[in-house]
Every structure is written in C-alpha cells, then in structure tokens.
Amino acid sequence: MAESKTPIIEIKQVSKVFKLQDQTINALHDANISIRKGEFVCLIGASGCGKSTLLRIIAGFEQPTTGDALMWGSPIKGPDPTRGMVFQDYALFPWLSVRDNIAFGPASRGLAKAVVKETVDKFIDLVGLGKFASAYPHQLSGGMKQRVAIARVLANDAEVVLMDEPFGALDAMTRERLQDELLDIWQRTGLTVVFVTHSIEEAIFLADRVVVMTPGPGRIESDNPLLLQRPRDVASPEFNDIRRVMSAKLHSHHGKKAA
Amino acid sequence: MALVETVPPPAALVTEKPVGKTPWGRVKPLVLALIVPTLLLAFWHIATTQRWTRLIPTPYEVGEYMIDFAVGGIYDDAFSGTLLTHLIASMSRVYGGFALAALFALPLGLMIGRIPTARMVLDPFLQVMRPIPVTAWLPLSMILFGLGPRSAFALVCLGAFYPILLNTIFGVRSVDPKLFEAASMLGCQGNAQFYKVVLPAALPSIFTGLRLGLGLAWFVIVVGEMTGVPQGLGAVIMDGRTLSRTELVICGMIIIGIAGYLSDRIVVMIGNRLLAWSPTHHG
Ligand SMILES: Nc1ncnc2c1ncn2[C@@H]1O[C@H](COP(=O)(O)OP(=O)(O)O)[C@@H](O)[C@H]1O
Numbered sequence: 001m002a003e004s005k006t007p008i009i010e011i012k013q014v015s016k017v018f019k020l021q022d023q024t025i026n027a028l029h030d031a032n033i034s035i036r037k038g039e040f041v042c043l044i045g046a047s048g049c050g051k052s053t054l055l056r057i058i059a060g061f062e063q064p065t066t067g068d069a070l071m072w073g074s075p076i077k078g079p080d081p082t083r084g085m086v087f088q089d090y091a092l093f094p095w096l097s098v099r100d101n102i103a104f105g106p107a108s109r110g111l112a113k114a115v116v117k118e119t120v121d122k123f124i125d126l127v128g129l130g131k132f133a134s135a136y137p138h139q140l141s142g143g144m145k146q147r148v149a150i151a152r153v154l155a156n157d158a159e160v161v162l163m164d165e166p167f168g169a170l171d172a173m174t175r176e177r178l179q180d181e182l183l184d185i186w187q188r189t190g191l192t193v194v195f196v197t198h199s200i201e202e203a204i205f206l207a208d209r210v211v212v213m214t215p216g217p218g219r220i221e222s223d224n225p226l227l228l229q230r231p232r233d234v235a236s237p238e239f240n241d242i243r244r245v246m247s248a249k250l251h252s253h254h255g256k257k258a259a
Numbered sequence: 260m261a262l263v264e265t266v267p268p269p270a271a272l273v274t275e276k277p278v279g280k281t282p283w284g285r286v287k288p289l290v291l292a293l294i295v296p297t298l299l300l301a302f303w304h305i306a307t308t309q310r311w312t313r314l315i316p317t318p319y320e321v322g323e324y325m326i327d328f329a330v331g332g333i334y335d336d337a338f339s340g341t342l343l344t345h346l347i348a349s350m351s352r353v354y355g356g357f358a359l360a361a362l363f364a365l366p367l368g369l370m371i372g373r374i375p376t377a378r379m380v381l382d383p384f385l386q387v388m389r390p391i392p393v394t395a396w397l398p399l400s401m402i403l404f405g406l407g408p409r410s411a412f413a414l415v416c417l418g419a420f421y422p423i424l425l426n427t428i429f430g431v432r433s434v435d436p437k438l439f440e441a442a443s444m445l446g447c448q449g450n451a452q453f454y455k456v457v458l459p460a461a462l463p464s465i466f467t468g469l470r471l472g473l474g475l476a477w478f479v480i481v482v483g484e485m486t487g488v489p490q491g492l493g494a495v496i497m498d499g500r501t502l503s504r505t506e507l508v509i510c511g512m513i514i515i516g517i518a519g520y521l522s523d524r525i526v527v528m529i530g531n532r533l534l535a536w537s538p539t540h541h542g
Pocket residue numbers: 018019020025026027045046047048049050051052053054218
C-alpha cells in the first residue's frame with residue numbers, strides 16, 4: 001500500500017512569524033514532524049511555545065511563513081472537512097440544537113437529508129447524548145459541549161482530528177471520562193489525532209508519541225514514541241518513569257513550568 | 260451504543276421549572292409592579308381633591324372621560340367614542356413607519372457591518388445625522404412630505420431607524436471569530452457563512468434593535484402627529500392642548516403608554532420563542 005508510506009500529515013521546516021506593529025514574533029521555528037495515519041500524537045509545552053500555531057497550520061487556518069504543511073503529500077491550502085478541529089472553548093453554534101450542530105457539516109456538504117439524519121443519529125449515540133438531542137448548547141455542561149464538538153467533526157468524516165487543549169476547562173472527573181471515551185473512539189475508528197495539552201500525565205495517558213515543544217522561539221524540542229501498553233495505568237511504575245523523563249525534558253528549557 | 264452510562268442532567272433543563280409555584284410567588288410580581296402606579300394615583304387624587312392645583316382634573320374625571328372617549332354616552336362631544344379610530348390611525352403609523360425603518364435599516368446595517376468600504380462611506384455620515392432629534396426634523400419633514408400622514412409616517416420611521424441600524428451593525432460585527440473557523444473546517448465557506456453563521460449569530464442583537472425601534476416609534480408618535488393629521492392619539496393630545504382640555508391630553512398619554520407596553524410585550528414573547536437558544540434573551 002502506497003498510502004501507509006506517505007504520512008497523512010507532514011510538516012517540513014515550517015516557521016511562522018507574526019508581525020505586529022512594533023515587533024515580530026517567531027511563533028514557530030523550523031518545525032518538522034511527520035504523522036502516520038491512525039497515530040495519536042500529543043503536543044506538549046509551556047504557554048506560547050507555538051502549539052496552537054502548529055495545530056492551526058495543520059488545520060489550514062494559518063499558512064506557514066516558510067516551509068510546507070502537507071496532507072497526503074499535497075499542500076494544505078485552507079480549512080477542510082478532512083481535518084476537524086475541536087476547540088478548548090467548544091465553538092458550538094449556540095443557535096443550533098445538539099442535533100443540528102452535529103448535522104452542520106454533513107448538511108453544509110450537501111448530503112441528502114436522510115443520510116444526514118442517519119449520520120447524526122449514529123454520532124449522537126456514539127457520544128451518549130441521545131437524551132439531549134434537542135437541547136441547546138447553553139443548556140449543556142462543559143463535558144457535554146465537548147462531546148458535541150467531537151461528534152460534529154466525526155460526523156463530517158474527518159480523517160484527522162485536531163484538538164487544542166480540549167479538556168483544559170473541564171473538571172478532573174469529566175476530563176478522565178472524556179479521555180477514556182476519546183481513546184475508545186480512536187481505537188474503533190482508526191482516526192488520526194493531534195492533541196495539544198498542558199498536562200504531562202494527559203499526554204502520556206493518551207499518546208503514541210509525545211512531541212515536546214519549547215518557547216522563544218517556538219520549536220520542537222523532542223519527539224518521543226511511547227511504548228507503553230494500552231490500556232495505561234496512571235499509577236504504574238512504568239508510567240511514572242516516563243512521566244519523570246518527560247518532565248525533565250520540559251523543564252530543561254528556561255525552567256518553564258508545564259503543569 | 261452509548262459510551263457514557265451516567266450523564267448529569269444539563270443545569271438549565273432542571274432548574275428552570277420550579278419557580279413561582281406558590282400562590283404568593285405567582286402574584287408577587289404583579290403586586291410589586293402595582294405599588295408605584297397606586298402611589299402615583301393616590302398622590303394625584305389627593306393633589307387634585309385638595310385643590311393644590313386647579314389645572315389638572317381628578318383621576319375620577321379622567322376615568323369618566325376615558326370611558327366616554329372609548330364608548331361615548333357621557334359627554335357626547337366631538338371626541339366621544341372615537342378612541343378606536345385614533346388608536347388605529349396611530350398604530351398604522353407606528354407599525355408602518357417601523358416596518359419602513361426596518362426595511363432600510365436591516366440591509367444597510369448588514370452591509371455596514373460586513374463590508375469595510377460601506378462602513379467607511381456611510382458610518383461618518385450616519386454618526387453626524389444620528390444626534391439630530393426627530394423634533395428637529397419636523398419642519399423639514401412637513402416641507403418635504405407635506406402636511407398630513409406622509410410626514411407623520413416619515414418621522415416615525417426616522418425615530419425607529421437608528422436603533423435598528425446600530426444594533427444590526429453591532430450584531431454583525433461581534434460574531435465570535437471562532438464560529439467562522441468552526442464553520443469553515445466543517446465545510447461551510449465563503450458566502451454560505453453569511454446565512455449560516457452571521458445572520459443567526461447577529462439575530463439577538465437585531466432583535467434588540469427591532470424592539471428598541473418599535474419602542475421609539477411609539478415614543479415619537481406625538482411629534483409625528485404634530486404634522487396636522489386629523490386623526491391619531493398624537494393629534495388628540497395636540498387638540499386637547501389647544502382646547503385646554505387636559506383630561507383629553509391625559510387620556511391620550513395613558514393610551515399611548517398602554518399600547519406601547521402591550522406592543523412591546525408581544526415583541527418580547529415572539530423573541531423568547533425565536534431566541535430560545537440564547538441564554539441572554541428571556542425578557
Ligand atoms: N494571530 C497571532 N498574532 C500575533 N501573535 C500570535 C498570534 N497567534 C499566536 N501568536 C503568538 O505566537 C506565540 C505562540 O502562540 P501559540 O501558538 O498560541 O502558543 P501555545 O498554544 O503553545 O500557548 C505566542 O507568543 C503568541 O503570542
């Protein structure tokens with residue numbers, strides 16, 4: 001299969017410079033990363049090290065200043081349903097019910113009504129929101145909103161799901177439950193996930209690979225494959241060993257905190 | 260197959276119901292709302308029966324006149340039983356002028372909000388025009404549109420115009436930028452975003468503008484009907500003034516207040532229905 005050789009996402013020597021009135025910000029400097037289909041990659045690093053910028057370049061919301069961002073070998077020119085984004089603050093459409101939020105993508109792509117309905121039903125079930133299909137976003141808890149946001153990109157046939165600190169605003173219990181659910185969905189669907197987080201523990205719990213980034217200018221410090229077996233136990237000695245190593249990598253630069 | 264066994268019920272779905280269940284809880288808003296009008300009425304009654312002033316009729320006289328104005332049979336003068344005629348005349352100007360204002364202000368507001376060039380061309384001009392009060396337009400309006408209903412119509416329209424325009428611009432400009440990104444990554448791009456993102460997101464503001472606009476249309480109706488129209492509540496008030504019939508003036512004022520209030524309640528009810536999704540729109 002040629003497909004398995006070409007990475008689904010490839011970032012080649014990508015730099016991103018933001019120019020404000022009186023200063024230029026090197027948000028991302030010479031980033032290289034290659035993601036295979038089905039991988040779960042976590043980006044971790046202190047605030048301002050360019051995690052969101054990298055994710056937004058993959059999404060197509062930003063263009064690299066120099067370098068190439070590729071999907072299946074072709075340049076990413078703009079946002080596209082094949083790369084779905086899950087935002088930290090949900091970004092649901094407040095005027096649409098849960099059902100219509102999930103139907104937004106399929107309907108925008110002009111699918112037949114019956115197909116849209118079937119798709120939506122399937123994904124409402126997948127994230128366990130059957131009872132709240134006709135509720136509006138302001139009536140939902142944070143965890144439920146994030147479930148809708150996930151269902152919305154999955155219902156739109158996203159191959160790559162980009163998540164920018166998606167569980168950062170949730171309480172610890174909801175967060176753990178959503179991590180489990182996300183892994184479950186990922187394992188059953190063969191999605192590719194790029195997941196930004198502040199939490200070392202979250203990264204080690206979820207990822208096949210943890211990409212550590214450092215600020216000033218934002219760059220990729222190291223790319224760490226995790227050979228830990230799933231399901232992972234946060235309390236196991238192996239888990240803690242990895243956590244210690246990662247923590248050292250994160251803190252070696254400028255003494256910045258990452259927790 | 261559901262991945263979640265126990266989903267906590269959404270906060271708003273559970274907490275909204277059990278408000279105002281007791282009998283007192285139900286009548287309390289009404290009782291509180293009636294305190295100020297009752298005190299005012301009492302003061303009015305005392306002030307007029309104690310002869311602190313001789314220029315204002317007593318509440319009882321006004322009440323009696325109101326009945327005559329509404330159905331006739333007491334004084335049988337030129338105004339007896341004409342309330343409905345005047346009310347309808349005023350309502351047609353209020354709603355007509357309001358509709359005309361909405362017809363201009365909505366597309367203009369959407370344009371100014373969305374198109375930077377349109378904003379640069381129109382915004383400074385409109386900012387200068389806006390502080391000019393409707394009363395100041397009265398003479399010019401009578402020259403342009405003549406004495407009579409057309410002028411009244413134009414002035415009411417002008418009164419309703421700016422709140423609709425400004426709130427529409429505000430609504431369109433304050434759409435959360437994340438929603439455009441969300442729409443575009445879901446496959447809704449370019450002009451389709453106008454209908455699927457901008458319009459619905461701006462709807463609460465647009466609605467607020469329409470509500471304020473309709474309120475202002477009632478607010479300026481008397482000025483509008485200073486243009487020499489024979490019928491309308493504003494005309495009745497102007498006639499009352501020239502004839503020194505203060506009870507007529509007060510009747511006209513009360514009816515405008517009540518009609519404006521009811522009209523606003525209806526708009527709010529429509530809004531609550533239409534904007535059930537918006538947490539800030541439960542008037
Ligand atoms: N649109 C933008 N305009 C200007 N500066 C930006 C913009 N987006 C990000 N930056 C800057 O780029 C740097 C990296 O930001 P970001 O990618 O958001 O970091 P992270 O997500 O790791 O916290 C920060 O210094 C930030 O202020």
